[in-house]
Amino acid sequence: MARYTRFINGFVFRDDTLADNDEVWIDSQSGQIIDPNVHCPLAENTNIINLQGKIICPGFIDIQINGAFGFDFAGLDPNMSVIEFKQGLHATNQRLVTTGTTSYLPTMTSQFEKTYRKILPLLGPTGASRDAALGAESLGAHTEGPFFAHTKKGCHSPEAILSLGNTSPPKLLKQVYGEENLFSYVKMVTLAPEREGALDSIRELSQNGIVASIGHTAATYQEAVAGIIAGSKVITHLYNAMNSMHHREPGLFGLVACPRDKVFKDRPDMSDDGRPYYGLIADGLHVHPAAIRLAWETHPRGLILITDAVMLMGCEDGVHQWTNGQRIVKRGSLLQLEGLETIAGR
Numbered sequence: 001m002a003r004y005t006r007f008i009n010g011f012v013f014r015d016d017t018l019a020d021n022d023e024v025w026i027d028s029q030s031g032q033i034i035d036p037n038v039h040c041p042l043a044e045n046t047n048i049i050n051l052q053g054k055i056i057c058p059g060f061i062d063i064q065i066n067g068a069f070g071f072d073f074a075g076l077d078p079n080m081s082v083i084e085f086k087q088g089l090h091a092t093n094q095r096l097v098t099t100g101t102t103s104y105l106p107t108m109t110s111q112f113e114k115t116y117r118k119i120l121p122l123l124g125p126t127g128a129s130r131d132a133a134l135g136a137e138s139l140g141a142h143t144e145g146p147f148f149a150h151t152k153k154g155c156h157s158p159e160a161i162l163s164l165g166n167t168s169p170p171k172l173l174k175q176v177y178g179e180e181n182l183f184s185y186v187k188m189v190t191l192a193p194e195r196e197g198a199l200d201s202i203r204e205l206s207q208n209g210i211v212a213s214i215g216h217t218a219a220t221y222q223e224a225v226a227g228i229i230a231g232s233k234v235i236t237h238l239y240n241a242m243n244s245m246h247h248r249e250p251g252l253f254g255l256v257a258c259p260r261d262k263v264f265k266d267r268p269d270m271s272d273d274g275r276p277y278y279g280l281i282a283d284g285l286h287v288h289p290a291a292i293r294l295a296w297e298t299h300p301r302g303l304i305l306i307t308d309a310v311m312l313m314g315c316e317d318g319v320h321q322w323t324n325g326q327r328i329v330k331r332g333s334l335l336q337l338e339g340l341e342t343i344a345g346r
């Protein structure tokens, strides 16, 4: 097998423009795009693919997406077999890739123990079995909850949060998700750092290569800093489901605007200036455009665009069944619990 692949005769998305009749080289050993002038690949070691006018561009990696096209990643209910769930997941992957998303963290809203144990083994990372023909791929599950501040639950199930996420002494993550599920299939956990036991959980997650993200939280700035010191490096959907910034108590936004002498210099896992990354729902509904710009201008290198999409993405407007017996009203991109003002993800 040729070590190098050369894509020719296509359009290449480069520096915000589509470059005509451009080419891309890939080293199949490292999987990386290379500069042929530096690596000087030999012709006999190169496989040439004629794109015939097709486009090469980066894929979108969505670290927070709950479902799409009518399929809910947490939706293995008693009426659905595991085979049906896998078929639904497969079909969703095929359609998701048409939106430009090539890989993602299938995200579960707060659930009960038995649901985590059933579903997490089905949402693990594709890993070496990756096949581009199968569409978008999972990089591992994102469990959002149930270790939240109950005042910042958004559209999540209050029962799951109160019965699992707000116990004292606190339940351990591995008790709720299942130990093997947590360490084999979960890549990211959103939790509130001010909750009893949360800092120990953040330490355990980061020591095991799982991203601990701060979110659905009533944390003060100092409590959020404690979460970062414990090992967290991401904020879940900045502005939504957290306290607003106050000039004397900036809350989580204070991490984004961290004073220069207070950045986490010894943390190479964070963005390159020592501040945490942050997810942002930049749809103009969850966050005002001015607030989007404020975050971007303050800390552009930390911004991670997320969709936080739910299963109704790509579905018709109207009233739809939601989790836990609730119903949700969809009007374009706006989703609200029936009879309430709550926006999904707020």
Ligand SMILES: [Zn+2]
Pocket (backbone or CB within 6 Å): 144, 154, 216, 237, 241, 345, 346
């Ligand atoms: Zn959320």
